[in-house]
Amino acid sequence: MTKNQVPSSIKDEALVEKRREQMVKGAVTLFTEKGFHKTTTREIAKAAGFSIGTLYEYIRKKEDVLFLVCDSMYERVKERMEDSIDQNETSIDNLVCAVRSYFTLMDDMQNEVVVMYQEVKSLSKDAQDYVLQKERDMVAMLEKVIINSLPNQLLEGDTALIANNIFVQGQMWGFRRWMLQRTFTLQTYTDRQIHLLLQGLNVQEANLS
Amino acid sequence: MTKNQVPSSIKDEALVEKRREQMVKGAVTLFTEKGFHKTTTREIAKAAGFSIGTLYEYIRKKEDVLFLVCDSMYERVKERMEDSIDQNETSIDNLVCAVRSYFTLMDDMQNEVVVMYQEVKSLSKDAQDYVLQKERDMVAMLEKVIINSLPNQLLEGDTALIANNIFVQGQMWGFRRWMLQRTFTLQTYTDRQIHLLLQGLNVQEANLS
Amino acid sequence: MTKNQVPSSIKDEALVEKRREQMVKGAVTLFTEKGFHKTTTREIAKAAGFSIGTLYEYIRKKEDVLFLVCDSMYERVKERMEDSIDQNETSIDNLVCAVRSYFTLMDDMQNEVVVMYQEVKSLSKDAQDYVLQKERDMVAMLEKVIINSLPNQLLEGDTALIANNIFVQGQMWGFRRWMLQRTFTLQTYTDRQIHLLLQGLNVQEANLS
Amino acid sequence: MTKNQVPSSIKDEALVEKRREQMVKGAVTLFTEKGFHKTTTREIAKAAGFSIGTLYEYIRKKEDVLFLVCDSMYERVKERMEDSIDQNETSIDNLVCAVRSYFTLMDDMQNEVVVMYQEVKSLSKDAQDYVLQKERDMVAMLEKVIINSLPNQLLEGDTALIANNIFVQGQMWGFRRWMLQRTFTLQTYTDRQIHLLLQGLNVQEANLS
DNA sequence: GATGAATGAGCGTTCATTCAT
DNA sequence: CATGAATGAACGCTCATTCAT
Missing domain, CATH: 1.10.357.10 (Tetracycline Repressor, domain 2)
Structure with a gap:
């Protein structure tokens, strides 16, 4: 199992890579501050700089x-x-x-x-x-x-x-x-x-x- | 701050002690299995052997x-x-x-x-x-x-x-x-x-x- | 329908009268402050000077x-x-x-x-x-x-x-x-x-x- | 303080206006029939024609x-x-x-x-x-x-x-x-x-x- | 008669996830 | 590809009411 085990519906792999980096960066901050459970997907999306809909184009689940x-x-x-x-x-x-x-x-x-x-x-x-x-x-x-x-x-x-x-x-x-x-x-x-x-x-x- | 900082609406202190022991015992098992956040208060009550209402007679918050x-x-x-x-x-x-x-x-x-x-x-x-x-x-x-x-x-x-x-x-x-x-x-x-x-x-x- | 339509399980009518007076007096204050719905039966009992169990000896419902x-x-x-x-x-x-x-x-x-x-x-x-x-x-x-x-x-x-x-x-x-x-x-x-x-x-x- | 003091998480202001009208219309009927406290948020949502989740996109609290x-x-x-x-x-x-x-x-x-x-x-x-x-x-x-x-x-x-x-x-x-x-x-x-x-x-x- | 511990139905609210645009 | 409105299951918590002591 690797990160490739997290499928995305987006084809452009470079884009996937880029978006996920934004995502991870924002998420670490949030998780550090409030923990995984108290962080909402909306917050992650916002911290990553895109919408909740877009977030779910790059992951399946929180x-x-x-x-x-x-x-x-x-x-x-x-x-x-x-x-x-x-x-x-x-x-x-x-x-x-x-x-x-x-x-x-x-x-x-x-x-x-x-x-x-x-x-x-x-x-x-x-x-x-x-x-x-x-x-x-x-x-x-x-x-x-x-x-x-x-x-x-x-x-x-x-x-x-x-x-x-x-x-x-x-x-x-x-x-x-x-x-x-x-x-x-x-x-x-x-x-x-x-x-x-x-x-x-x-x-x-x-x-x- | 001690456990006495967790107030109970039950007056019988011995009972409070006893019920809380039941509670803690059940909770440790549940928290170990699924973590605090994924454990529901109803599960804690059940594991402790009493109802959700009773649980909240002995604590204020999860x-x-x-x-x-x-x-x-x-x-x-x-x-x-x-x-x-x-x-x-x-x-x-x-x-x-x-x-x-x-x-x-x-x-x-x-x-x-x-x-x-x-x-x-x-x-x-x-x-x-x-x-x-x-x-x-x-x-x-x-x-x-x-x-x-x-x-x-x-x-x-x-x-x-x-x-x-x-x-x-x-x-x-x-x-x-x-x-x-x-x-x-x-x-x-x-x-x-x-x-x-x-x-x-x-x-x-x-x-x- | 009169107040006698509110049955009590207590026989001693004078006592019923007295307890209900206590009850009404406390209740008016509470209802004025927080309204009927936000006042709990426990609060009414307390304001009246007796326990929740006793309250329910003199009324059927809140x-x-x-x-x-x-x-x-x-x-x-x-x-x-x-x-x-x-x-x-x-x-x-x-x-x-x-x-x-x-x-x-x-x-x-x-x-x-x-x-x-x-x-x-x-x-x-x-x-x-x-x-x-x-x-x-x-x-x-x-x-x-x-x-x-x-x-x-x-x-x-x-x-x-x-x-x-x-x-x-x-x-x-x-x-x-x-x-x-x-x-x-x-x-x-x-x-x-x-x-x-x-x-x-x-x-x-x-x-x- | 005006209705704009009730924030909504929905961005489309016209939609907010429309949904809130539906909401108010349904709520008046319900409040008239059973009062504010006995009306549940689910009933309000239903009367307004949408789900409980949607209701809370347009208000913060009941x-x-x-x-x-x-x-x-x-x-x-x-x-x-x-x-x-x-x-x-x-x-x-x-x-x-x-x-x-x-x-x-x-x-x-x-x-x-x-x-x-x-x-x-x-x-x-x-x-x-x-x-x-x-x-x-x-x-x-x-x-x-x-x-x-x-x-x-x-x-x-x-x-x-x-x-x-x-x-x-x-x-x-x-x-x-x-x-x-x-x-x-x-x-x-x-x-x-x-x-x-x-x-x-x-x-x-x-x-x- | 008086007490207060126990109960559980039911409420307000949140939030991950979907999908039409 | 991106958006954000819509959904509803599920949670934490409250409180009227009961009943054994």
């Missing part, structure tokens, strides 16, 4: 908008992660660097993350599976980096667990901002988490560049 | 049910945490023990945790503040245990961060069960997280009883 | 309260009118005196009058007929006074019309207070209306005592 | 329907009054003529008048003020005619009082029809009231054309 939002988020996350991670590099530096860029990314996408956390349940079972798979892919990316950086040093389960921890700690930066962003800046939060992580991995930070 | 769910959860969590933590013990054992019982608790309350994660935004600003304060209290409890167990060994910010990490990792067990509970049992999950934690703290696990 | 209010009003009006009118006096003085006391009465019962005007429609057909009959009785009393005061000087229709006009002008003092009581006091309103009335009747006011 | 009814009534009354009164004419004829056309008008709008008398209290404070102001305007129109017809012959207070009496007597024809229309036709009612009025004003009717 839920499709939410799906599109999630999908576009993962798309962007994946893109940026792939750009910033060198999957073949094997030093610890690479792990640190990956965590840094992931946390920065999560900082940029706080709103999207919050929306996702709160609204996935509103998606159909199929769409949920799709979204969950994307999450697994993300965690897998982190796992790979860990394994590359620390070959043969960890139990298999521990790798998965550490990847998960990092993944969640990134999301928490946005999701628990009311608590964390009182005490930390993105910089200090990242630094301290990396510090704890490396200690947990028994790595001497002094060795890092 | 939102009150959600608040009651959150409140009862924190009540129970706090109670059990206080029972199982010796706030004066200063050994590392105490920290380990606290984490264990907290994780077990989170395992028992997975549904409640998921509901909280997904639906707090549906509460009024006031109620949100109340709930968030409860979370802060919980994290503070963990912080205290950490400080007691490792006096003078950590930066202040690190204590807060570690407490927060533990807190989130406990909740993670529930809200990411679709991922974690494939690979781990509660036992192994707890063991490995504690292992990583202690390594991060530079503690020799061998010393533990 | 509508009965309204009927009781109307009935008690006419009772009191009739009583006071009969006290102040000498039905056998034949001078113009008697008419003037009757109008004066009727207007004063309407001033005292402004709230009741307003309630009646606005809520009779909520009564059952039977109760409406009863209330309308009471009004006819009242107008008939005025007609009698007019005839006594001005024997053989008016067309039959005119008597009825004048009686009606007086009747309505009395009620209007309360019902249109937002307009009239800006310009007039009860005293001046009464004086000017009587002046116009007597001119219309071609009576020399100078002759009056 | 109360708006009542306001629209009142507003449309005054609109029509004012229009017809202005058509039939020559505000510069100074003869007594003009007053008589004004009263006649006003009474005829009230005959045509009996239902609306009854609704107004019974339901204004259900309007919001703002709307009530608006409606009451309209009444004042109407009375002021009558006052003007009286002054023009009888310059310098009346106390100022008397003019207001007479205008008020005429105004109420017109409405009385409708809201006391159960009493008056047994004895009078509109014709005879009008004739006799005018007769009494002119006598009260000390005018020789013989002089009239």
Whole structure:
């Protein structure tokens, strides 16, 4: 299942792409402010800059908008992660660097993350599976980096667990901002988490560049 | 603000307590299955075992049910945490023990945790503040245990961060069960997280009883 | 149909009388403030000083309260009118005196009058007929006074019309207070209306005592 | 405040006008039969010939329907009054003529008048003020005619009082029809009231054309 | 006689979705 | 392709009335 699983009655694919971008952009703002359920389709249409009738030319159901939002988020996350991670590099530096860029990314996408956390349940079972798979892919990316950086040093389960921890700690930066962003800046939060992580991995930070 | 901030038109306080327990129990199941917004007040009433009219004798608005769910959860969590933590013990054992019982608790309350994660935004600003304060209290409890167990060994910010990490990792067990509970049992999950934690703290696990 | 047409399950008639008085007193205030429909039976019970269960021991339906209010009003009006009118006096003085006391009465019962005007429609057909009959009785009393005061000087229709006009002008003092009581006091309103009335009747006011 | 204070989500203003006319027409019948409170919004929609959803495209709240009814009534009354009164004419004829056309008008709008008398209290404070102001305007129109017809012959207070009496007597024809229309036709009612009025004003009717 | 907890029919209102223009 | 008027199922909530204690 991909975004192509959300059919549109409009033929011109470039137009579909464009309209959906407008839609997603407006929707994220609205969902962040009032949540998926309290946002009406009319509001989405208005925020996107077209009429309610037009909105329904590009989606079938309200839920499709939410799906599109999630999908576009993962798309962007994946893109940026792939750009910033060198999957073949094997030093610890690479792990640190990956965590840094992931946390920065999560900082940029706080709103999207919050929306996702709160609204996935509103998606159909199929769409949920799709979204969950994307999450697994993300965690897998982190796992790979860990394994590359620390070959043969960890139990298999521990790798998965550490990847998960990092993944969640990134999301928490946005999701628990009311608590964390009182005490930390993105910089200090990242630094301290990396510090704890490396200690947990028994790595001497002094060795890092 | 406490549950007493949700007024009832019924005078018999014991009855109010009892009915609200029925209500919360039914509501958690429903909210877990379909979320707060897709659950109707009639369903809540039915699940609680009384009529829609009776439901509204014990609350003012649908939102009150959600608040009651959150409140009862924190009540129970706090109670059990206080029972199982010796706030004066200063050994590392105490920290380990606290984490264990907290994780077990989170395992028992997975549904409640998921509901909280997904639906707090549906509460009024006031109620949100109340709930968030409860979370802060919980994290503070963990912080205290950490400080007691490792006096003078950590930066202040690190204590807060570690407490927060533990807190989130406990909740993670529930809200990411679709991922974690494939690979781990509660036992192994707890063991490995504690292992990583202690390594991060530079503690020799061998010393533990 | 009389108030005895509103059955009570309580045997003690004196008690019924007493409770209903409490009820009517509270109800008039409430109906004046918020109208019959927006007043709840619970509010009536509370204002009367007893519980909702007790309220329903003395009436069958909410509508009965309204009927009781109307009935008690006419009772009191009739009583006071009969006290102040000498039905056998034949001078113009008697008419003037009757109008004066009727207007004063309407001033005292402004709230009741307003309630009646606005809520009779909520009564059952039977109760409406009863209330309308009471009004006819009242107008008939005025007609009698007019005839006594001005024997053989008016067309039959005119008597009825004048009686009606007086009747309505009395009620209007309360019902249109937002307009009239800006310009007039009860005293001046009464004086000017009587002046116009007597001119219309071609009576020399100078002759009056 | 005018009917434009009742916003509609429909853009086509002509359509709004048309639908609201349908709405008001249906609503008057229903309100006359069963009163504002006992009439449901679904009944109003049905009587207007559209669905409940459509009804709410043209109003915000049920109360708006009542306001629209009142507003449309005054609109029509004012229009017809202005058509039939020559505000510069100074003869007594003009007053008589004004009263006649006003009474005829009230005959045509009996239902609306009854609704107004019974339901204004259900309007919001703002709307009530608006409606009451309209009444004042109407009375002021009558006052003007009286002054023009009888310059310098009346106390100022008397003019207001007479205008008020005429105004109420017109409405009385409708809201006391159960009493008056047994004895009078509109014709005879009008004739006799005018007769009494002119006598009260000390005018020789013989002089009239 | 008095109480108040329980009931459920019924109301006002919203909003996703459709479809004629 | 775009529009926006129309629809009606469904929701949250109220309140008159009953009846066991």
